[in-house]
Amino acid sequence: MLDIEKRVSCNFTVGPVHEISSRRIARIGVFVVALGTLAAVALLGSAPRAAAGDDVGSTAFKSNCVVCHGADGTGTPTGKALKAPDLHSDAVQKMTDAQIVEQITNGKNNMPPFKNTLSKDQMAALAAYVHSAFGKKK
Numbered sequence: 001m002l003d004i005e006k007r008v009s010c011n012f013t014v015g016p017v018h019e020i021s022s023r024r025i026a027r028i029g030v031f032v033v034a035l036g037t038l039a040a041v042a043l044l045g046s047a048p049r050a051a052a053g054d055d056v057g058s059t060a061f062k063s064n065c066v067v068c069h070g071a072d073g074t075g076t077p078t079g080k081a082l083k084a085p086d087l088h089s090d091a092v093q094k095m096t097d098a099q100i101v102e103q104i105t106n107g108k109n110n111m112p113p114f115k116n117t118l119s120k121d122q123m124a125a126l127a128a129y130v131h132s133a134f135g136k137k138k
Helices: 002-011 016-046 049-064 077-081 097-106 120-134
Strands: none
Touching: 049 120, 097 120
C-alpha cells in the first residue's frame, strides 16, 4: 500500500498548468451549481399551485375514502351498502368546499368523522380534490 501512495505522490505534480486547470474546474463547478439552482427554481416557480393540493387531496382520498367511495368515486359494494354517495353526483358536486370539509370533519349518516385523523389542510385539499377529480368535465 505504501508503494501505491508513493507512486501517487511521486506522479502528482503541481505547477502553473495544474493551478490554472484547478481554477477553471472550480469556476465550472460553481457555474454548474448556479445553473442547476436556477433551473430548479424556474421549474418549481412555474408549477401550478393546485398540483400540490391535488397531491395532498389524492393521498388523503386514497388513504381514507377509497374503501367506501371507490377509486373512481362511484362507490364500492361496502360504500353502496352504507349509502355512500357517488362523488360524481350533482348533490356532491354542488356542495361547496366548506360543506365538504364540514362533512369530512364531523361525518354524516354512516360516514365517520375524520377530525382526529386528518389535518385541516388535508381536509381542505381533499374537498378540492373531490371537485377536481370527480366533477363534470367541461
